[in-house]
Amino acid sequence: MQSVHIVSAYDEELKFLAKRIAAMGGHAERMVEQAVAALVSADQDLAQKVIRDDIVLDEGQREIDDKAILIIARRQPMATDLREIVGAIRISADLERVGDLGKNVAKRVMSVTDGREATSLYRGLEALANLALIQLKDVLDVYASRSVEKIGIVRDRDEQIDAMYTSLFRELLTYMMEDPRNITSCTHLLFCAKNIERIGDHATNIAETIYYIVTGDQLPAERPKEDKTDRVVVQQPEVVK
């Protein structure tokens, strides 16, 4: 992106892609932030706003796709430029998914408003969302500054998100065991937690794409899978007869 081409319009086009990605990123960050805020404070209006905002990201992705295809067709890009363009397509797809996940969290706000007794659950969800959002912010900051040496931390944090998700999963199961009336809201919260965890995964994907754009190498595949919810079992408390 920093290199100068003979045709200055080409540079302009590449810059346009980067700016559009950043704008999408800003929207995605805002949507997730507001979706979680709406969930925690049971704010229906804010949730509706988030649902309406999703269209901006869909449009952004379509625009980037069109533009990128046009650039490839017209300029026959090579090396860094080609990676930059293909990377933009991939990142915009990831951001669009982040927006969808945020929208899904917002949609569930309506269903969990009754039965809000477990404040610690909401604190946990908020903490999980904060981790995912810091992850997203750091990744997009790296996209701006191109300092790929910071990507290692992003991966570390993905592990923290997974561990936190596992813990919330267990807590939700416990609440459901305690009282079947909690099942409705807890199931929705479980999906919300899963969505937020997925946002962290998309952020990690973006980090890998950025690493590829800048260095031309794939980030070594050393990601340990920390999601242990597939093995979480909560024992039924013994019934005293």
Place this chain on the structure above:
Amino acid sequence: MSDVTGEDRRSGTSLPVRLWEARWYLLAGLAAVLVAYGFGPGRAWALPLAVLLLFAALFSAKPRAVRIAEKAGEVDAAGLQRLSGEYLAAAVADPLIIFDRNTTVVHANAAAFVAFGGMSPGLSLPLKFRAPEMQALLDSVVSGRVASDALDYLEKLPVERVYRVSASSVGHGTELFVLVFKDQSEARRIDRMRADFIANASHELRTPLASIAGFIETLRGPARNDAAAREQFLQIMQNQTSRMARLIDDLLSLSRLEMKPYLKSGARVDLRQTLESVIDSLSPLARDSNLVVERDFAEGPLDVPGDRDELFQVFENLLENACKYGQAGGRVAVSVARSQAGPEPTVDVTIRDFGPGIAEEHIPRITERFYRVDVETSRAQKGTGLGLSIVKHILTRHHARMSIRSELGNGAAFTVHLPAN
């Protein structure tokens, strides 16, 4: 500025200067007299000519005053012209960013570096400030639709900050624009602190308060004349009130920390000396719990940038926890080592106990406010549920991380990774 100096000059003028300034009036008057008398009454056009000359003198005197004012202005402008934008930006205490028509950073002052990091020239601004309203602000100023505009910009993570941002065009053919951030976090945080404090405090204070109210009722009713029960109940009530006091202290110290998101830059803390004084201050607790504190410090100087009082509180909270929950192990180990594992060198302080340890599912969550692994043990150990969230908050301010390793039955190790530079 130039107005003031001009006025000063005028008020302080001496008689010769005043005569010199009025020289045109005097000359014109002289000319009029000469014309009127020298050419005699026979010439009818002489008097109108004299009047005309007088008017001409009046008008020529006026630009003179303007010229003086201009000259005064020039004296000041000479210094201003030499002043580079860079020096001016450096003298501004608020974050200030100068950018060009492509919204690329041309210059960012030191305050902007501290607040946002990585604001090097060449960075594209919309990539860094991605919030939709910031994008709109940058766009509207650069496109020339408005000369200047302002908005409130909120950054939630990692620490909450609120700025009043104003963007404006420098103009005068420079094609440059400037973005100034005015920090308003404090006002905002006072509001939030109030709301948070009420939410947290009312929830957590209700339990001890309910228990005290219950005992008072019993003391006035059934146990009115029971001396033994009275003594026992009063003891419980005292425990509950001291718990409430501790809770309020912790909440206040957390809120105070949230009030000031930045650290004073430049100060360095000697970890060796800080840790020694933490260990000293907690030695009575360690003695009561029959614990030996072991030290394993790396050689050489161990100083990191930071705030001594805050880091003292971090290690105090961690060591206090280790003493409280690791009693069974008989010892607590404090070690300091330098590490190059991350992207930048860190100094790692590990506080390890050999108690029952923490179950895996709790580890990610123990830094949340009021999260307790075991409510009963925590109450018995006079915990408030805030110690680790204070630790986490301070470490975020220090750009440090904390990692927790623990296995049930094998104790727990809390490692603080502090950036060395």
